[in-house]
Amino acid sequence: MSARPALISRKNQRPNVLLIEDMPSLQLVYKSVLMAAGHAVRVAGTAADGMAQFIETVPDVVLLDLVLPDRDGLDVMQDMLALHPETAVIVITANGSINKAVEAMRAGAHEFLVKPFDEQRFLGAVENAAGDRDARRSPHSVATKIAAPAAAISASSFIGSSDAMGRIHAKIRSVARSMATVFITGESGTGKELCALAVHDNSNRAAGPFIALNCGAIPQDLLESEVFGHMKGSFTGAISDKPGAATAADGGTLFLDEICEMAPALQTKLLRFLQTSTVQPVGATRPRKVNVRIVCATNVDPLDAVRRGQFREDLYYRLYVVPIHMPPLRERADDMIEIAETALARFADEEGRHFDGLSPQVRALFRRLPWPGNVRQLLNVIRNVVVLNDGGLVTQAMLPDDLGDTHVQPLLPAVARQAPNEPMLDALIGKTMAEIEQTVIEATLARHGGSVPKAARELDVSPSTLYRKIEGWAKP
């Protein structure tokens, strides 16, 4: 398998990008990251300025915030596509709701990104947009892509020539062209979304939309509307019809991340959707047929979630058709060095510096470290080295000071982590289930200094579930 990963552009020529974002801080961050990746970037803070620059420069890719001070972003996009339909417009939204983004996809947007900023996803979207723009301009390129899946995966997939990654690449190639549901498991930072994108990009629906939905990031009471949509007036606040992600993904791929976070009631609806290929928005009287390929992912053991009653068994078997497990970095010692060396070369090139590779001591240390943040953590370390050093052979002295912390942190059993003043089992006997639940939640919140997201992670529930429970206790 080729060592060329998602780190490396699919195209030699970097696209010209027009960024239209009204928040100066985000404008600066996006621009800096795009420029660091070698893109030529023009920036506008208003719709009027953005439109003027669009007409003047005819950019390859437009990054468009949907909420602008002087005009609706969707209208701006439609004007742009009317002038230059080959332009790839990536719309950006912040609130996790895909209402307008879905409208934008239907109106011709190439993709949408949900803030906050994610470097890999952000740059990946720009690269893909540029690639698809080229495909739209060339009548032969789509056919070429369909005829050469192996080439596509080698250029767009992740680094790794280990046997484990070789098997993953082979599985992606073999499954991509079917409609079979792919279930990706693996720790955070192992590249589950990249894997899902690779499945999509190598399928014959690559020209269709790739809609990613993080089931753990959206409040459970909004999730049904996000997935299946709703009709105007179906509930308080439903002021207009809203297509859901399943409809937006029609003709493409729907990626459901953190699938085990999905509420039981919605799991039932998802099962029905999988069985019938129809969606029925909240408040709609008739279902609508859609053609969607499902790829889902989780960083927990899905079978364990079934055993604990958190995930429907029938849904599990429906989704768990082609499992792909992304191995943690600590189990890919050779890939680890390959990834580090490739990233070092790329980051050094971006910073205009020259490094002579990793010293034997650094290689040995890297192989010993547990890398709890996986590839994402390794890339951050390499970026840190490149930015803070002038060049030469990478030695241990150049590594971040806190890197060793991950090395010495043992994985303590739960009982050893228990604080001495936390309630023991005897203290819980005699309490109701609701009281026990509240006691445990409060103790977990206290342990995390009141952080609901952190407590939710430890309790393996969504933050919105905790917020709901806390609100419930506050009621008389």
Add this chain to the structure above:
Amino acid sequence: MTDDRSQIFPATIREIDTTPLRNLLLMAGPANAPTIIAAFLDDLKSTEFGLDPAWNGPDCAALRLHSHVLIALAGTVGDADLHATAQQLNALARDQDLVKIHAMKAQTMRGLAELISTLASLAPMEE
């Protein structure tokens, strides 16, 4: 903020993990760091300024607009707690759930003030 919740959320200023922000600044280039931090501070203060009067009523449209901005800002600098709070507020403002919106005021404004304070303390270090 109810009494029950104030027991759960400590009154002291929480510690905000600045690692994501520092990674972001490294990624953007050290030379840009002071400018980016200053821009974040300006945008956060504008958001605070916009949110403050919006609680009266409350003005759901204004709350929705400013919480929308706050989702992006808090998320980008890596303040997971404030990001989650802003998401919740945005959803409530969209649903016009006036009772729950009122209960979120103290938590939101305190989280925002804490983030501004944290970023302000970082600014000289990055220069």
